């Protein structure tokens with residue numbers, strides 16, 4: 001995976017953590033390419049990776065509640081990062097205190113956290129992400145949604161409008177005794193926003209597919225062909241236009257009305273979409289080995305990173321938590337060669353054996369011990 005010409009690599013230069021998980025007060029200056037966080041279990045490697053993710057999105061990848069990120073016995077945490085994107089060097093700050101969340105860009109507080117989108121993007125891999133293959137469709141939709149929001153800000157608006165409309169339609173269905181005129185208004189809106197979502201997903205998965213194939217082929221030592229297939233809830237074709245999708249969704253919604261009234265919720269639409277990963281034609285979810293499933297998740301993340309670079313002109317920062325322990329030597333080397341090209345990467349490891357490899361840049365090894373970095 002050679003980086004495309006003219007693509008800018010996002011950088012995290014410095015990070016300051018105050019009362020963030022097991023960190024009391026820590027400053028880190030990152031290497032522009034490879035950063036290896038080395039340490040025994042339970043020292044703070046994953047927490048540090050997660051704080052970098054938080055910096056870009058005001059959201060942890062591992063904790064649902066910000067409260068759990070506040071160091072025990074304290075009542076607030078702060079993060080301050082200096083990052084570089086196409087626009088130049090910017091400062092991102094976050095504070096969480098007594099349930100209140102404040103984010104700042106260059107010292108100015110943000111009214112909406114969505115203003116952070118596109119400033120500092122990361123792609124994170126953690127062992128928990130295995131749910132992307134093993135879990136239910138909602139984890140795959142979440143993955144797609146989060147990435148699509150980063151790729152096109154409009155997707156954020158369409159999703160929000162779709163969710164809002166869906167809730168209103170469902171409330172109406174639960175209320176019962178609905179006239180067809182009443183429901184038609186909501187169906188019109190739902191099919192419009194829904195068709196935009198389906199259209200974006202359809203297009204992005206079509207662009208992702210060849211990248212997935214290429215990355216996985218290399219990662220698996222030229223053994224496996226991974227294909228990714230969109231499984232929309234309504235039978236959309238790869239070449240369907242947004243308008244055709246809208247017409248189809250509208251007719252499906254109207255056909256489902258009696259069922260929906262009985263059930264009290266909307267039974268068709270993109271909130272039920274999914275995608276499948278096939279390894280050499282076989283469903284990875286049901287038949288993949290543990291190692292194949294992990295490699296598939298890694299492929300999806302790396303391929304998404306590449307697609308994001310193609311579409312936005314910027315390589316996100318790559319965060320790899322506990323990835324080495326799952327990979328054989330060939331796969332480790334492929335990964336290292338990939339990241340040493342130009343993508344800034346932060347990677348955790350517990351083993352020293354990695355360090356024997358030639359080509360690891362100076363200054364890229366950070367020892368993590370009891371919430372401190374040496």
Ligand SMILES: Nc1ncnc2c1ncn2[C@@H]1O[C@H](COP(=O)(O)OP(=O)(O)OP(=O)(O)O)[C@@H](O)[C@H]1O
Pocket residue numbers: 020021022023039040041042043044045046047048068069070071072322350368
């Ligand atoms: N809010 C918090 N306050 C204080 N400590 C916390 C908080 N949240 C988590 N910790 C502690 O931080 C420690 C380090 O966790 P982390 O997941 O970063 O370890 P790690 O270095 O990634 O270990 P492993 O190699 O096992 O994955 C854990 O012992 C955990 O209990």
Ligand SMILES: [Mg+2]
Pocket residue numbers: 045046047321322348
């Ligand atoms: Mg960890």
